Amino acid sequence: MPKYLLAHDLGTSGNKATLYTIEGELIASKTYNYVTKYFNVNWAEQNPHDWWKAVCNSTRELIKDIDTKQIVAVSFSGQMMGCVCVDRYGNPLRNSIIYADQRATKETDKILQKIDAMEFYKIIGHRASPSYSLEKLMWIKENEPHIYRNTYKMLNAKDYIVFKLTGNMATDYTDASGTNAFDLNTYKWSEKIVDIAGIDGDKLPEAYDSTHVVGEITKKAATETGLREGTPVIIGAGDGVCASVGAGCVKPGIAYNYMGSTSWIGITAEKPIYDEKMRTMTWAHAVPGYVNPMGTMQTAGTALAWVKNEICKIETKEAMEKGISPYEIINKEIEKSVPGARGILFLPYLLGERTPHWNPNARGAFIGININHKREDLLRAVMEGITYNLNTIVNIFKNYVPIDSMVVIGGGAKSKIWRQMMADIYNVRILKPNYLEEATSMGAAVIGGIGVGEFKDFDAINKFIKIESDHIPNPAYREIYQKAYQVFLHSYEALVGIYEELAKL
Structure with missing residues (x-):
C-alpha cells in the first residue's frame, strides 16, 4: 500500500491541498479559494475562518477516495509576514492583516527612531517595513488596543491552521524570521527589537525547525477534515521557503525565481547576505545550517492579472468562449510586439513595492506611449516591467554569488514567451521543471516526509523534480533590454516625488 504525504499551501487566493507519494509522485490536488479585502489604497486583510473552511473542503475533496491510514504526515506552506491575533482559545480576534498590507508606516518610523536601520537589518535579516508582522502588531496596539489586550498569540496563516488541527500554538523558524522580531544570528526572538517595538514578547509563539512534529490531528479536527485522528502534523514553513525547497534550492x-501573485528570487547560502542598500532580505531556511536570501516584489502576477481584468476584457471573453486561459490569448498578443515594447515602459508598483525600493507609496505607470503604439505593446510592456524589476534583484545577488542558470516556477512560468524574456533580461539560462505550480506544496511535502522519518534529508526533493526545458539568452536582444532597463530605473527615481504627492491626495 502506498504511503502519502498531504501538503497544504495557504496562498493569497486560496488553499491548495496536494497529495504526494513518498516516491515523489503527484497524485492529485484540490484548491478552494477565498477572498482578500483590499481597501484604503494599500490595506489588505483576510478572514482566518475562510482559511479553515478552505482547508477542510479541499482536504475532504482530495482524500475522499483513499484510505486515510495511508497518509503518514500533514505539512504546511503558508503566506508569510501576516498578523493573526488569537485569544488563548485560538479564536481570531479580527481579520488577518496579510503580507501585502502597507498601513503600518508610522510604526515603522517609530522603530527607526530607536535603532539604526542597518543595525536592525543585521539582527533580523530584513529591513523595518510595514510589510512585516511586528509592525502590523504595533499598529493594532496603537489603533485597536482592545484587540491587542486580548491577543494571546500572534500567528501566521499556517500556524493558525496547525492550531485548528492539533490544538497547539507554534511557528517555525522561517515564519518567525518573517515577523521582524526574530534574531537570525541566535534563532531566538530578539529581546532588543521586541523592547524597541513596545510589544509583549509573550504574544510571540514558540518557534521550531520546519520539520518539527507539532502535534496530531485531534478528534474534532478529524471530524471536520476527514483526516484520521492521530495523524502527525508537521509545522512546515513559510511559502517562500517551501518554494525554495520545491525548486531544489536546498x-x-x-x-x-517564483512567479506567482507576488514574485521573488531566492538562493541558498551559509550566511545572511547584507546588501548595503538593504534591498534584499534573508530568511531562516527550512534546511538546517543554511539561510535563504531573497528579493521579493509585491505585484508580479497580480499586475498581469490586473491588466487581464481591466484592460483585456475582450481577450477574457474570447477565452471563455474557447474554453482556454485568457493568458494564452494575451501571450499571443504580446508576441506581436517586439523586445522593448517599441519604447513603452510599465512600472509594476500597484501595491507599493518591497525589493528593490521599499516604498509603500510607489504607484504603477505606463511611460512613453505615443500615437503609433498598439495594444500588444502595452501588454508586452507590463510583462517586461515586471521582469525589469526582478532583474534588479538578480543583479544584487550576482554581486555576491555567481548565477549562470535559474529554475523558474509558479503560474507565470507557464508562459514560454515570459521564460524567454527572463533569460534575455536576466542574461542567465532559465530552467523549467516538470512541476511549476506545486513547488510550495512539494517543499512542504518533503519537509513533512523528513519530519516523520520517511526521508533522510532534503536531497529527497530530487525524487520529485526534473528539468524539462531551458531557455538561453538571445544576444540579439541584450543591448535593447540593457538600454530599456536603465530607463526603467531612471523612471522610478524621477517619479519618487510624484508618488509622495499622490499619497497626500
Missing part, C-alpha cells in the same frame, strides 16, 4: 549554487 544547497548553495542553486537560484530560482
